[in-house]
Amino acid sequence: MIRKFLRQVFGLKPPSAAPASRPPDGVRVIPRSRHGIARGQIHACALKVTSGLQQAGYAAFVVGGAARDLLLGLDPKDFDVATSATPEEVRALFRRSRIIGRRFRLVHVMCGMETVEVSTFRGDMSPDADGETVAGVHADEHGRLLRDNTFGSQEEDARRRDFTVNALFFDPEREEIRDYLNGYEDLQAKRLRIIGDPARRYREDPVRMLRAVRLAAKLGLQIDPDTAAPIGDLAPLLRNVPPSRLFDEMLKLLLSGHALACVVELRTRGLHHGLLPMLDVLLEQPLGERFITLALRNTDERVRQDKPVSPGFLFAALLWHEVLATWNRRQAAGEKTIPALHQAMEDVLSIQNKQLAIPHRYDAVMKEIWAMQPRFAGRSGRRPFRLLEHPRFRAAYDFMLLRCESGELETELGTWWDTFQHANPGAREAMLLKDETPKKRSRSRRRRKSGPEGAAHHATDMAK
Numbered sequence: 320m321i322r323k324f325l326r327q328v329f330g331l332k333p334p335s336a337a338p339a340s341r342p343p344d345g346v347r348v349i350p351r352s353r354h355g356i357a358r359g360q361i362h363a364c365a366l367k368v369t370s371g372l373q374q375a376g377y378a379a380f381v382v383g384g385a386a387r388d389l390l391l392g393l394d395p396k397d398f399d400v401a402t403s404a405t406p407e408e409v410r411a412l413f414r415r416s417r418i419i420g421r422r423f424r425l426v427h428v429m430c431g432m433e434t435v436e437v438s439t440f441r442g443d444m445s446p447d448a449d450g451e452t453v454a455g456v457h458a459d460e461h462g463r464l465l466r467d468n469t470f471g472s473q474e475e476d477a478r479r480r481d482f483t484v485n486a487l488f489f490d491p492e493r494e495e496i497r498d499y500l501n502g503y504e505d506l507q508a509k510r511l512r513i514i515g516d517p518a519r520r521y522r523e524d525p526v527r528m529l530r531a532v533r534l535a536a537k538l539g540l541q542i543d544p545d546t547a548a549p550i551g552d553l554a555p556l557l558r559n560v561p562p563s564r565l566f567d568e569m570l571k572l573l574l575s576g577h578a579l580a581c582v583v584e585l586r587t588r589g590l591h592h593g594l595l596p597m598l599d600v601l602l603e604q605p606l607g608e609r610f611i612t613l614a615l616r617n618t619d620e621r622v623r624q625d626k627p628v629s630p631g632f633l634f635a636a637l638l639w640h641e642v643l644a645t646w647n648r649r650q651a652a653g654e655k656t657i658p659a660l661h662q663a664m665e666d667v668l669s670i671q672n673k674q675l676a677i678p679h680r681y682d683a684v685m686k687e688i689w690a691m692q693p694r695f696a697g698r699s700g701r702r703p704f705r706l707l708e709h710p711r712f713r714a715a716y717d718f719m720l721l722r723c724e725s726g727e728l729e730t731e732l733g734t735w736w737d738t739f740q741h742a743n744p745g746a747r748e749a750m751l752l753k754d755e756t757p758k759k760r761s762r763s764r765r766r767r768k769s770g771p772e773g774a775a776h777h778a779t780d781m782a783k
């Protein structure tokens with residue numbers, strides 16, 4: 320603590336001079352013969368970065384998710400490197416690199432299309448048990464850390480991480496793992512354990528509660544009972560987290576390939592309030608629950624098959640039953656169908672934007688998918704042909720199928736559209752329904768302007 324304080328006050332360098340090869344006391348060193356990870360499993364760019372740093376005399380390791388995933392036999396999403404070199408020292412070693420970040424200063428090193436994130440070992444900046452913060456650290460009144468960019472030793476860097484399984488350091492040169500916190504054992508036992516006092520670590524950063532749920536579902540780990548215990552009580556702290564950070568974490572969760580398991584787990588642990596505030600209500604309505612379950616299951620399948628997933632589509636699905644309920648309420652109060660739908664979309668999005676801060680770039684897609692839904696009812700005249708040509712037809716159609724599958728619409732409607740889009744022109748003409756309510760010319764022209772097509776054009780305009 321005093322050493323750290325002096326370092327901060329006098330701007331002393333972190334202990335970067337320590338040779339990379341000599342492990343400090345108290346660390347468990349696991350050889351390749353036990354852990355089984357070979358240098359060749361590390362992406363070329365990460366290898367280039369660790370060896371460049373080590374040759375320059377710094378310590379450098381592959382850390383976090385990559386070391387963990389390799390041990391689990393999974394393909395890591397990205398390779399992060401932790402080093403004793405400061406961001407400036409890293410920057411000076413690699414021509415194609417830049418320093419990023421305000422809260423944490425990191426270096427991105429680029430090789431071809433790949434980017435490796437390099438972070439300097441950071442210290443444990445938690446407030447002391449009596450609530451006093453270490454110099455340079457700022458926490459809000461709930462204990463949430465607002466700034467923690469002070470350097471530290473490798474062991475301190477391990478301790479400031481969230482879970483023991485995320486605090487393993489792999490040295491590609493020696494093919495050794497350094498483990499300060501029994502993360503290796505936890506991983507073998509399929510146990511997710513937070514580092515340090517659970518309640519204190521969640522207070523510092525409430526997002527760790529969401530990470531616990533996501534990582535447990537994604538990696539097939541059990542959350543350790545002590546790690547899980549305070550979550551229910553501390554869930555309200557998520558309200559103090561900046562909405563954009565919540566959104567990023569939610570997106571990771573929804574695109575993890577285990578979204579359904581995560582959402583169920585969030586709900587069990589009482590973490591869904593304030594994230595998707597309607598989720599609890601929705602999941603209690605049989606249709607809403609079925610719709611969301613189907614949407615998440617679909618998304619999970621796509622992610623696992625490496626198919627692209629559109630976050631806009633997913634958020635449109637998650638919020639659909641809220642839109643539907645608001646739409647129905649407005650119609651019951653006497654508003655016209657299409658204006659009521661548009662108003663319902665605005666209502667739902669404005670509430671949701673405040674809570675989860677879904678970036679506005681997704682609004683256009685969501686609105687378009689929603690606004691196109693009434694158009695699937697039009698199966699006569701030129702209307703189905705026009706809908707087929709819409710650039711967003713595929714997404715809107717997939718969405719409509721979910722509505723059929725969940726029991727909100729007749730299955731027959733989905734089957735009709737499936738056949739119609741794959742039929743040849745003659746067969747399509749034969750499939751058209753008779754216009755049930757023939758209108759006088761002048762009225763039908765008026766209807767076209769404000770009817771479903773008009774609504775969708777409106778949505779397209781908004782999307783521009």
Ligand code: ATP
Nearest residue numbers: 382383384385396399479480481485486524526527
């Ligand atoms: P993923 O597979 O989703 O990338 P990850 O564990 O690599 O999982 P990242 O967000 O990439 O997650 O974080 C990299 C590492 O940084 C983590 O493994 C962990 O050691 C540390 N970390 C991330 N978020 C936190 C946090 N909120 N508190 C403490 N440490 C964190």
Ligand code: MG
Nearest residue numbers: 383384385397
């Ligand atoms: Mg990662």
